[in-house]
Amino acid sequence: MVSKLRNIVGALKDKASQTKASLLCTTTTATATATTLTISPNLAVLRATPHNPPFDPPHPHHLSTLLSFGSSPRPAAAALLSSLISRLLSTRNASVALKSLLALHHLFIHGAFILRDQLSTALSRPSGSRHPLHLSSFRDPSSPESWTMSSWVRWFAGVLELLLASPLFTDGDDSISSLPNPDLLSELTSLVELLLETRRSPPFPTWEDNALVREVVRVVAGDSLAAKHAILFRVREVRERLGSLDYADSVELRCLLRRLEDEEVKDKEEELSTPSDLNRGAGDSFWNEIKDVRERIGELVLKKEFDKSRVGRDRVGESDRIHIRFGFVEPSRFGSFRLY
CATH class of the missing domain: 1.20.58 (Methane Monooxygenase Hydroxylase; Chain G, domain 1)
Known part of the structure; x- marks a missing residue:
C-alpha cells in the first residue's frame, strides 16, 4: 500500500514538474521553411528521469533528445547539463538518482564533444573533491528496496566519477x-x-x-x-x-x-x-x-x-680506502662495509 501511494505521489510530481517546465520554458523557433517547437532543457531532463515507472530505465527516445543538445549552441548544452546535475543532486529518490546517473553516463559515452566538455566543466570543483557528484552518502530510506538501491546509486556515482577522470x-x-x-x-x-x-x-x-x-x-x-x-x-x-x-x-x-x-x-x-x-x-x-x-x-x-x-658497496669501499689512507679511522672498523 505504501509503495502504491508513493508511486502515485511520484506520478503527480512528474506531471506537475513537466507541465510547469512546458508552460514556462518551451520556446518556438522559426526557420525558413517551418516553425518547430524546441523542447527546453528542463523538460527534456524531467522526461528522461521520471519517478514512474520506478524500476524502468530512461526511455531511448528521451535519451536521444538529450543527445540532440550536442548539436545546439554551447549555452543550450550547458543549460542541459546544469539541469540534469541539479536534478541528480536535489533528489532523494533512488530511482530518479539512478536514472539521472544513467543519463549523464549516456551523454558522456555517446554525446558530442560539446556535451562531454560541458559535463567536465559542470562537475569541476576548485577544491579538487574526490567525489564531485557528492553522492557518497546518498540514502533513500522510503522502502527496503529503495534502501538497497541507494547502494547502487553510491557505487554507480563512484564509477562515473572515475570514468570522467x-x-x-x-x-x-x-x-x-x-x-x-x-x-x-x-x-x-x-x-x-x-x-x-x-x-x-x-x-x-x-x-x-x-x-x-x-x-x-x-x-x-x-x-x-x-x-x-x-x-x-x-x-x-x-x-x-x-x-x-x-x-x-x-x-x-x-x-x-x-x-x-x-x-x-x-x-x-x-x-x-x-x-x-x-x-x-x-x-x-x-x-x-x-x-x-x-x-x-x-x-x-x-x-x-x-x-x-x-x-653502494663500491662507494663505501672507496670511501673507506680514502679514510684509511689518510689515517682518519681504524681499518678494522669497516671490514664488513657497513655504515654505523
Whole structure:
C-alpha cells in the first residue's frame, strides 16, 4: 500500500514538474521553411528521469533528445547539463538518482564533444573533491528496496566519477607513444582504479526483477570492458619501454599490476554470486599479458636493486680506502662495509 501511494505521489510530481517546465520554458523557433517547437532543457531532463515507472530505465527516445543538445549552441548544452546535475543532486529518490546517473553516463559515452566538455566543466570543483557528484552518502530510506538501491546509486556515482577522470578517449597510437613515462603510468593507474571499481558492485539479490538496476549493470559492464582494452593498450606500450623505466616507476608499476592479478583471484571466488551481465572473469589473454609484463618488471626491479646495492658497496669501499689512507679511522672498523 505504501509503495502504491508513493508511486502515485511520484506520478503527480512528474506531471506537475513537466507541465510547469512546458508552460514556462518551451520556446518556438522559426526557420525558413517551418516553425518547430524546441523542447527546453528542463523538460527534456524531467522526461528522461521520471519517478514512474520506478524500476524502468530512461526511455531511448528521451535519451536521444538529450543527445540532440550536442548539436545546439554551447549555452543550450550547458543549460542541459546544469539541469540534469541539479536534478541528480536535489533528489532523494533512488530511482530518479539512478536514472539521472544513467543519463549523464549516456551523454558522456555517446554525446558530442560539446556535451562531454560541458559535463567536465559542470562537475569541476576548485577544491579538487574526490567525489564531485557528492553522492557518497546518498540514502533513500522510503522502502527496503529503495534502501538497497541507494547502494547502487553510491557505487554507480563512484564509477562515473572515475570514468570522467579516465583517459578512455585518448587511445590513439600517437597520443600514447608520445607520453612521458610518468604520464603513461598516471593514465594506467587511473584506468586500473576504474576497472577495479566497476567490479565492486553491491549485493542486490532481486536485481533480475529490476530493469533499472539491470541497465546500470549493462552499461558498467561496457565500461569495464573498455577499461580493460585501454589498460592492455598501455601495458603493451610499457613492455616496449622497460629499458627506459627508472626504479621508482618500475616499483609502482609492479605494485599496480599485482593489484590486477589479485583481482583475477577474486573473480574466480565471486563468479557464482555475480550477475551474468557483470561477468567478472576476464579473458585469459588479458591476464596472461598482465602477468608477463609484471614478471618482466619484477626481474627489472630486482636487477636495479642489486645494481644499486652493489654501487653502494663500491662507494663505501672507496670511501673507506680514502679514510684509511689518510689515517682518519681504524681499518678494522669497516671490514664488513657497513655504515654505523
